[in-house]
Amino acid sequence: MSCRAILTGSYEMMKMQNKVDITPYLLISAAAAILFVLTIYPLIYSLALSFHKFSIARPGVAWRFVGVKNYAKVFTDPVFWRIILNTLIFSCSTVGLQFAIGFGLALLFSREVQIRGEGFLRTALILPMMVPPILVGLIWLFMYKKDFGIVNNILWMLNVGPVTWLSKPFIAFLAIIAAETWEWTPFMFLLLLAGLRSLPSDIYESSEVDGASTWQIFRYVTLPLLKPIIAVALIIRFMDAFRIFDMIFQLTGGGPGVATETISLYIYRNGFRYFDMGFAAALSYIALIIIVIFTNVYIKVLRRAT
């Protein structure tokens, strides 16, 4: 009889005596209490706030009830839709690029032939994602500088440029995508390589014996087997990309105009620059609903994987 059986056994007995073992609830209560204060309470608070007008810049002024005016303002705000579109384009393109490049690199490493110094190369490849995002922004800002940045210096050697990387809408967007891809491709690489390494080798051997081509093996053996890991990797990255703040804050601050502004930056700007807390709270609720949908998908995938 296992320990769990003993424990559940005693649990059953207690239930018969109309008593519940409170030990697990006690053990969990501390973590639950802190997370409650840090997440549930703020969510209730900002739900209330989103129906009011309030500014932290003027502490004396009380909340003023405005009904659904903040939400109406969100949905009729053309900037809001632009920002949702920015956020979606940004998340989809960066996650797509990270996946494509990361998968390619993982496949390069997964072949049977060993590479000399593999451990070192793999470690080098995953370094970018260890750099705090705000510092990634700082370093790339330096590299993107028009007059002395290294990117333009390299382009100058090729007789191109100089390019003003961060002050033209479309180019700024591309520059941010490049920096984000640089930082998080390693994540995809790491997860997919772990996935590829965990696949049973006998399946490969038998499909080779059956005369399957490299492409067929990839399409009909590797991909289906990797599906759960691919799903987890894509969803984690997508949720992180959707709420990106640090790197864009550092690189362009959302500019020029709102060309590179995403939902997190927009909430920050309205709450802590314009001090329109009610509007910011309404915005954050809409962002939250979108994230909750993704989270639910993620949890479903997770439940299936474990």
Added chain:
Amino acid sequence: MFRGVTRILRYVAIAVAVAIALFPIYWAAITSLKTKVQALSVPPVWIFRPVVDSYSYITFAKIAFPRYLMNSIIISLGTTAIAIIVGSMAGYALARYKFRGSDGIAFWMLSTRMLPAPAVIIPIYILMRGFGLLDTHLAVILTHGILTIPFAVWVMRAFFEEIPVEIEEAAFVDGCSRWETFRRIILPLSMPGLVVTSLFCIMFSWSEFLFALILTATRAKTATVACTEFRGWMETAWGPACAAAVMTMIPILVIAMSVRKHLVRGLTLGAIKE
């Protein structure tokens, strides 16, 4: 012949990828060792005599960067201590007991990790201001619990589940109490898991920016926030900025290297085991 070519292509592709991955970090590191003029020179200087001007500037001159590093150390260790204590308790309960709502609680905790920071930052700011905690270490320590506690719960649960229940059962049979079993058997066995989880928590807290930016002003400012403050009237002081970035990065990179075997599990909150 064909084989040889694909092999060379493979090496070239990997070499290019490694070069791109390392270059920005390398560039920041060598810029931090250049003089003011060298840092901004066109064309860039590749070979030079390294100087530590930037480092001494941020250490001894106007900006006392080591103080912000110290703040980061205090905050990351503080939040990690809390996360490890409450997280391993909760993780143990989830791993070993079957009780009503355990699944729901576990997934609720996981979902808090996914919250976009701006969605909770306004109420947390107002709450911390209400308690007079703005610009204190404690405010950031507690707030970083959003990042570290759900992580600790999930990863510790997975570690506890790996410890065979038979060992606990044997201790029970030998007459150990629940607490003794935990202290003498479970705790030593889960030490590696605790260490790995702690290191991850330190990394999360150390790298965090937005909460630290909003909740601190001067006294409790963290290194990541201080790194962004080298902008001058005309141009950022790039040498010192890079030096600060390097000083902030080094502890993280060292920790990351020491947990690299557990990275996959850690970064997917235990969803994928290697």
